[in-house]
Amino acid sequence: MKFVSEYRQSDSILKVAAQIRKVTTQPWTIMEVCGGQTHAIVKNRLDQLLPPAVELVHGPGCPVCVTPLEQIDRAIAIAALPEVIFCSFGDMLRVPGSESSLLDIKAGGADIRIVYSPLQAVKIAEENPAKQVVFFAVGFETTATANALAVTQAHSQSLQNFSLLVSQFLVAPAIRSICSASDTRVQGFLAAGHVCSITGYESYRPLAEQYRVPIVVTGFEPLDILEGLLMCLRQLEREECRVENQYTRAVDRTGNREAQALLNRVFRVSSQHWRGLGEMPASGLKLHQAFIGLDAAQRFALPDINPVEQNHCISGDIMLGHKKPHDCPHFGQECRPERPLGAPMVSSEGACSAYYRHSQQVKASEHPMSTPNNP
Amino acid sequence: MTQQLLSTYIQPLFNNAWIDQAHDSATLPWGADRLVFTTDSFVITPLFFPGGDIGKLAIYGTVNDLAMGAAEAKFLSCSLILEEGLPLETLKKVLQSMAVAAEETGVKLVTGDTKVVERGKGDGIYINTSGVGTLMGGQPIAPSRIRSGDQILLSGDIGRHGIAIMASREGLDFESALNSDCAPLNSAVSALIRGGVTLHCLRDLTRGGLATALVELAETSGRAIEVEESQIPVGESVQGACEMLGLDPLYVANEGRFVAFVPEESVDLASSILRETQVGSSCAKIGRVTDKTDAQVTLRNNLGCDRLLQRLPGEQLPRIC
Structure with missing residues (x-):
């Protein structure tokens, strides 16, 4: 398959892995920001190709993991309303809310539909004029663009029965927050290629300079990830801190200006709560005043939402690189993909789920669980 | 889920040597022959899809379960659960497809039952087929x-x-x-x-x-x-x-x-x-x-x-x- 198979060829991958082993002379901790990258690393067990000195930590770029509990509870409350058809991407359905998940109330009869694009939800609204159709707009700049398109489409058609429950995040402020933490262990970043295809990577330059960290815009295939790591490690070994672009086939410096204009027209930057990480200033998107009529959070009279975290999920520590999934006492025990206690066990992009699915150590209880870097 | 249902709720209550094999079919002692028995239910949306339909699936599924126990399917039963309002044309198409599949696999559909449920209580058609067959060759396969x-x-x-x-x-x-x-x-x-x-x-x-x-x-x-x-x-x-x-x-x-x-x-x-x-x-x-x-x-x-x-x-x- 073009644009995929050439980035999965073992010869090229093993060659880059050998170069990584050659350039690495001391321990380094590198964060891959995006959950899609975490998934690719663990699924392909790329960690097994790295020298023990290179430690990967898994960043907050998993929308399923960071959508705040309050918003999950609100989604569940809205989806339970009899007049509502609630549309969502598939992997949000299992995320545990305070008392239940969207999947639970779907089993109880709520009309919840898995869609692949927000435009599908707009179509469902057109076809069901007697129903209120709500789309759960979660994600980073990548999904925000498609969501903005749905907003403008619904707006231009004056669709009265379509709205969005918005939970949008921005990547650069999260990286800033990780860099500025006094106890951060992260020395370099693989930035999320898809997000940069929209945003470009100019906004990373001040971060790289201020915090003296290399940031490499990286793709999602095995070869992309190892190349990104090699570029990052070369910089670290040379004490450099530049923004580099590994994912040149999809990303350029300025990004997609048309998409940026659309985002700016539909959304405004706002403070945002990240599940597990807390409130971060200017790290989210809310609907602009012109489109506020499409905000599902305001459209429905809901009972008070009082989110209560039911467990001691350590997702924040995992996403900041302080801990690994198997440092959690619940990991693989009470917390499993079929009964997730915390959001990172839900989506295949969540670090815990990725470890659980693919890690050799999970079932072998006679062996202490080691980090995948040191199998 | 199926596995959990089986081991937690079903096997403890119906404890016998055949159910404990946890295979797609059960091989039963029956005179000189060895009789293999299985059942399967078919629930699918849409009823017709590229390359097949629920009728084909209902015949193949049970024939295949028997084949996985090295048995040649001989006879099938069929239960239809129909949702009120299902167009007769749809039912006819599904039955015709079942007939072709039965012919193709050499199995005889010999008994059956039909129930109708209220509109909204089913996805058009649910089908259960059960099948018996005899072991091909002498080797147990499990x-x-x-x-x-x-x-x-x-x-x-x-x-x-x-x-x-x-x-x-x-x-x-x-x-x-x-x-x-x-x-x-x-x-x-x-x-x-x-x-x-x-x-x-x-x-x-x-x-x-x-x-x-x-x-x-x-x-x-x-x-x-x-x-x-x-x-x-x-x-x-x-x-x-x-x-x-x-x-x-x-x-x-x-x-x-x-x-x-x-x-x-x-x-x-x-x-x-x-x-x-x-x-x-x-x-x-x-x-x-x-x-x-x-x-x-x-x-x-x-x-x-x-x-x-x-x-x-x-x-x-x-x-x-």
Whole structure:
């Protein structure tokens, strides 16, 4: 398959892995920001190709993991309303809310539909004029663009029965927050290629300079990830801190200006709560005043939402690189993909789920669980 | 879920030697012959999909379950649960399709029942078929017969059924038409048996895909399995759809594929016989049973790295991005 198979060829991958082993002379901790990258690393067990000195930590770029509990509870409350058809991407359905998940109330009869694009939800609204159709707009700049398109489409058609429950995040402020933490262990970043295809990577330059960290815009295939790591490690070994672009086939410096204009027209930057990480200033998107009529959070009279975290999920520590999934006492025990206690066990992009699915150590209880870097 | 229901709620109450085998069918003592018995229910939206329909599935599914116990299907029963308001034309189409499939597989549909449920209480048609058959050849074929050193043959490329259903359900269009792999497996199995292949275990791949079938067999037999990712055939359309939707083809449903566990000395014969059959023309040797007893399935990728295959909770849900 073009644009995929050439980035999965073992010869090229093993060659880059050998170069990584050659350039690495001391321990380094590198964060891959995006959950899609975490998934690719663990699924392909790329960690097994790295020298023990290179430690990967898994960043907050998993929308399923960071959508705040309050918003999950609100989604569940809205989806339970009899007049509502609630549309969502598939992997949000299992995320545990305070008392239940969207999947639970779907089993109880709520009309919840898995869609692949927000435009599908707009179509469902057109076809069901007697129903209120709500789309759960979660994600980073990548999904925000498609969501903005749905907003403008619904707006231009004056669709009265379509709205969005918005939970949008921005990547650069999260990286800033990780860099500025006094106890951060992260020395370099693989930035999320898809997000940069929209945003470009100019906004990373001040971060790289201020915090003296290399940031490499990286793709999602095995070869992309190892190349990104090699570029990052070369910089670290040379004490450099530049923004580099590994994912040149999809990303350029300025990004997609048309998409940026659309985002700016539909959304405004706002403070945002990240599940597990807390409130971060200017790290989210809310609907602009012109489109506020499409905000599902305001459209429905809901009972008070009082989110209560039911467990001691350590997702924040995992996403900041302080801990690994198997440092959690619940990991693989009470917390499993079929009964997730915390959001990172839900989506295949969540670090815990990725470890659980693919890690050799999970079932072998006679062996202490080691980090995948040191199998 | 099914596994949990079976072990927690069903097996303890209906404790007997046959249910404890946890196989797709039960082989029963019955005079001089050995009678093999199985049942399956069919619930699918849409009722008609590229490459098949619920009627075909209902015949093939039960015939295939019997074939996986090395039995030739002889007689089927059929229960139809119909939703009020179902167009008679739809029912006729489904029944005609069942008749063609029964003819094709050489099975007789001999008894049945019909119930009608209120509108809104069913998805058009639910079908249950039960089947009896007799053992082909004398060898018992079951997970308990899996031995270390066994080679694993996969009858063809995986994931077509699941992706075809998802595409027609969600209105996803692909460049090339993708048909379900829905097919009867009985003639391939009888060819293997007639050809003198020693078979230790057969398992058709259904919901949960290849990975789940292998994990179940590893756990039931207490053996460890190693498979080579590069040897597992996946068609380009299925691969493309999985990439786009964030699905793993190893876990996507099939309706006309199976794995055969055969001793090393039989594998070449098995493979050459299978290659001559309609469903096995692209069969592949995908892995082996090892000496380990940890009941795990390890997938080795083309980089030489290993990952563990696990059961998935429920259906795979498409990823966000």
